[in-house]
Amino acid sequence: MTDALKRTVLSAAHEAVGARMVEFAGYAMPVQYRDGVLKEHLWTRARAGAFDVSHMGPAFLRLNERSGDGDGDHRSIAAVIEPLISGDVASLKPGQIRYTLLLGEDGGILDDLMIARPLRESGQGMLYIVVNAGTKEADFALIEAAATGKATLARADDRALIAVQGPDAAAVVSDIFPEAAELVFMSHRRIDHVGESCVVARSGYTGEDGYEILARAPAGVELWDRLLKDERVKPIGLGARDSLRLEAGLPLNGHDIDPTVSPIEAGLGFAVAKPRLKAGAVRGAARIARELGGALARRRVGLRVREGAPAREGAEIADPSGAVIGRVTSGGYAPSLSAPIAMGYVPPELAAAGSPLSVIVRGKAQAAEVATMPFVPHRYVRAV
Amino acid sequence: MRFTKDHEWIEVDGDVATIGVTAYAAEQLGDVVFVELPEVGKAVKTGDGLAVVESVKAASDVYAPVAGEVVAVNGALADEPETVNAEPEAAGWFARLKLADPTAVEGLMDRPAYEAFLQTL
Numbered sequence: 124m125t126d127a128l129k130r131t132v133l134s135a136a137h138e139a140v141g142a143r144m145v146e147f148a149g150y151a152m153p154v155q156y157r158d159g160v161l162k163e164h165l166w167t168r169a170r171a172g173a174f175d176v177s178h179m180g181p182a183f184l185r186l187n188e189r190s191g192d193g194d195g196d197h198r199s200i201a202a203v204i205e206p207l208i209s210g211d212v213a214s215l216k217p218g219q220i221r222y223t224l225l226l227g228e229d230g231g232i233l234d235d236l237m238i239a240r241p242l243r244e245s246g247q248g249m250l251y252i253v254v255n256a257g258t259k260e261a262d263f264a265l266i267e268a269a270a271t272g273k274a275t276l277a278r279a280d281d282r283a284l285i286a287v288q289g290p291d292a293a294a295v296v297s298d299i300f301p302e303a304a305e306l307v308f309m310s311h312r313r314i315d316h317v318g319e320s321c322v323v324a325r326s327g328y329t330g331e332d333g334y335e336i337l338a339r340a341p342a343g344v345e346l347w348d349r350l351l352k353d354e355r356v357k358p359i360g361l362g363a364r365d366s367l368r369l370e371a372g373l374p375l376n377g378h379d380i381d382p383t384v385s386p387i388e389a390g391l392g393f394a395v396a397k398p399r400l401k402a403g404a405v406r407g408a409a410r411i412a413r414e415l416g417g418a419l420a421r422r423r424v425g426l427r428v429r430e431g432a433p434a435r436e437g438a439e440i441a442d443p444s445g446a447v448i449g450r451v452t453s454g455g456y457a458p459s460l461s462a463p464i465a466m467g468y469v470p471p472e473l474a475a476a477g478s479p480l481s482v483i484v485r486g487k488a489q490a491a492e493v494a495t496m497p498f499v500p501h502r503y504v505r506a507v
Numbered sequence: 508m509r510f511t512k513d514h515e516w517i518e519v520d521g522d523v524a525t526i527g528v529t530a531y532a533a534e535q536l537g538d539v540v541f542v543e544l545p546e547v548g549k550a551v552k553t554g555d556g557l558a559v560v561e562s563v564k565a566a567s568d569v570y571a572p573v574a575g576e577v578v579a580v581n582g583a584l585a586d587e588p589e590t591v592n593a594e595p596e597a598a599g600w601f602a603r604l605k606l607a608d609p610t611a612v613e614g615l616m617d618r619p620a621y622e623a624f625l626q627t628l
Contacts, residue, residue, distance in 0.1 A: 160563040161538035362537075362564045432541050433561055456540040456563045463541070485543070485559065 131177035132283045132340040133347050140351075142360060148256035150178040153360040160362035164458040167329060167367055168499075171289035172359035173350045180259030181279040181322075181337050184270060186248040193217075196248030197240055203274045204238065204250065207265060209386050209405055211396035212250065218242035220309045220326055224386055224394050225254070225262055230407015231382040232389060233265070234258045235374065237326065242312045251311070251322060253284070253335075255376045283343020288333030288367070291355040293504065296323070296334045299349060303334060308503035317342045328364065330371025330501045369464060370457050372425055372496025378436060379423060379452040379466050387414035388468065390423045421449065421468040425496040426482065428454070431489035433463035434482035440467050441481045441488060448473060451482060459499050469493070508596070509612045510621035511572045516596055522609045523578060525600050526557065528569060531625055533595035537562040539588045544580040545602055551575060553611070558601045560591065573611040575604030 128151040138144065142153035153175065155163060166172060184204060189196045201212035210223035220239040224232050239251040254262040259280065267276050287296050297304040300314045303323050311324035319342035327333040338346055350356045365375070374380045380389045385407065387395075392415065399405050400412060428434050433456045440449040454465025465482065473480065478493040508518045514532035518525045533539070541561040551557055551571040558569040580602045584590060591599040606612075616624060 154564070155537065159537045161540070164563065366563050432543055432559065432566070435566065456561065458540075458563060 129178070131175055132281075132343055133175045133177060133285075136344065136347055137175065137358070140358065142358070145361070147361055148178055150256065152178055153358070155360035155362045156358050158357065160360070160366060161458050163357065163359045163363035164366050166357050167289045167331065167359055167363060168459055169290065171287055171291040171295050171333075171353075171356045172329070172363070173347065173356050174286040174288065174359050174364055175283070175347070176286050176335070177280070177282065177284045177343075178256040179280070179284055180252075180254035180256065180262060181282065181284055182252050182254070182263065182266075183277045183279060184250045184252055184266065184274050185277065186274050187272070189248040193244050193247035200248050200250055200274060203270050204252075204266065205399065205404070207269055207406070208236075208238070209391075209395045210238070211399060212238055212240070215240040217247075218310045218312055220311055220324055222309075222394055224391060225265065226386075226406040227382050228406055230385050230405070230410045232376075232380045232384050232386060232391075233382055234262050234376050235380060235391070235394075236262070237324075239311050239324065246313075257377050279337060281340070283338050283340060283347065284335065285338070285343065285347055285350070286327055286329075286333060286335045287350060287356070288327045288329040288331045288359075290331065290502070292331065292333040295350065295353055295355050296336070298353075299346065300336075305507060306334075307507055308332070308505050317345050321346075325504065328371070328373055329367040330373070330497055330499055331367075332502050332504045365453075366455055366458060369453060369455060369466065370459055370497065370499040371501060372466075372498060374423065374466070375453055384423075384468075385411055385414055387411055387419060388421050388423065419471045422471050422474040423452070423466060424469055424474050425494040425498060426451070426454070426465040426467060426480065426491045427494040427498075428463035428465060428482055429490040429492065431463075431487065432484045434465045434484050434489065434491070438465070439483040440469055440491070441483060442473060443479055443481075445481075445488070447483070448480075454482075457498060464494070464498050465491070466496075509615035509617060510624075511615055512624065513570055513572070515569060515572045517572050517612055517615065519606070519609065519612050522606050524573060524575065524604045524606050524612065526572065526602050526604060527600040528560070528591065528595055529621070530595050533592050533599070536560055536567055536591070537564065539591040542584040542588050542591060542601065544582075544584065545577045547577050547580060549577045551577065551604070569601060571604070572615060573604065574607040576607075577602050578605045579603040
């Protein structure tokens with residue numbers, strides 16, 4: 124591993140347990156631990172996996188001047204970021220998290236991200252934001268430019284960001300943060316741990332119930348070590364993180380979504396706030412409205428590959444006549460299904476579940492069909 | 508058994524060689540979920556792609572360590588690709604080649620030489 128790679132506060136802990144480290148988004152990250160991708164994947168679906176996602180981009184966007192009126196301050200900070208994104212931030216309730224998209228001028232997807240409104244009254248006028256690792260420098264520059272004079276972005280990517288995912292995640296995390304049990308999916312709160320205020324969010328990228336926890340370095344390292352001492356928990360590398368999110372039907376930025384793709388093409392229309400769209404306040408509003416109206420060239424779909432090898436990113440997708448009509452944007456083997464699955468873009472008329480297609484792998488056409496996503500049902504906890 | 512720097516093993520019986528990947532390679536590949544084998548009858552030159560091994564994460568090529576004609580493939584791997592991990596240097600073999608030149612394997616490493624090579628990695 125070269126010295127030029129950035130390290131997270133947990134890198135040393137990964138190396139100490141024999142993780143295989145690779146470069147990812149400029150960081151030295153564990154792609155797998157000793158158990159390997161397959162077992163790590165299945166363990167997360169059966170028990171609980173701990174993931175170091177500290178390479179991502181957590182940050183806090185704070186109003187420069189707060190009025191003291193919590194709702195008013197929230198609307199003010201929402202107005203700072205909304206021009207950049209697809210969604211609605213103003214309507215977030217205290218503690219709520221929303222998945223949204225950072226858009227280019229033409230409505231293309233620059234990144235997908237989480238935005239959360241603090242629970243506490245004293246936190247109003249601030250947003251907790253988590254963007255993707257690969258685009259965080261550009262994202263932060265865009266947000267800072269939009270915030271100039273109104274709000275200040277404080278990066279928190281020098282801390283530990285730890286995801287705990289799987290059926291045992293709630294029990295595991297509640298043993299450490301008792302109040303975490305009160306959170307529903309897509310909500311968060313601050314909870315103290317070893318004298319440090321941590322951000323505990325019930326969210327994740329595996330389709331399982333689970334949490335994502337932001338903690339400053341000493342508390343974060345202590346938390347990681349404590350999680351790994353729990354027999355219900357194993358550390359899980361980026362390899363299984365990718366196969367888990369693929370089974371969950373969740374797009375990977377830079378692969379399944381990119382600046383050429385619109386929210387509607389990506390099947391992420393739910394992340395577009397319709398009142399803001401109607402008002403023309405969403406970037407690329409005309410294009411997005413046109414696509415919502417049916418003028419759509421392609422759509423992201425899930426594919427079940429019925430025979431042969433896994434179809435991976437870049438593989439061509441063909442219609443029954445053999446004509447190439449799209450490409451796989453991510454694909455691999457689904458450990459939970461013991462079968463290859465993929466995501467890719469196809470014309471809308473071929474996007475219905477069950478549409479027979481083929482994928483071309485090493486020159487050979489293999490039968491595939493459009494499948495509804497998620498491939499493996501989500502198990503989010505929406506009520507407690 | 509002879510070995511290559513690409514971590515293939517080759518065992519010669521008369522003019523037929525059985526080919527697979529070493530325990531080291533199997534460990535590096537991770538859990539094998541699919542193996543693409545060549546057609547019987549295919550002629551391969553040294554260094555040609557012979558098989559493709561897929562893990563959850565990636566596809567890896569296996570190259571022919573010597574030239575020859577494919578006379579048999581391990582069809583059991585279609586249903587049980589995990590055999591490559593479980594018994595890489597026995598039941599996890601990929602293909603048998605009728606050697607173009609049975610002396611070609613003599614230039615490959617023997618086990619002590621391969622193990623010494625592994626120490627350098």
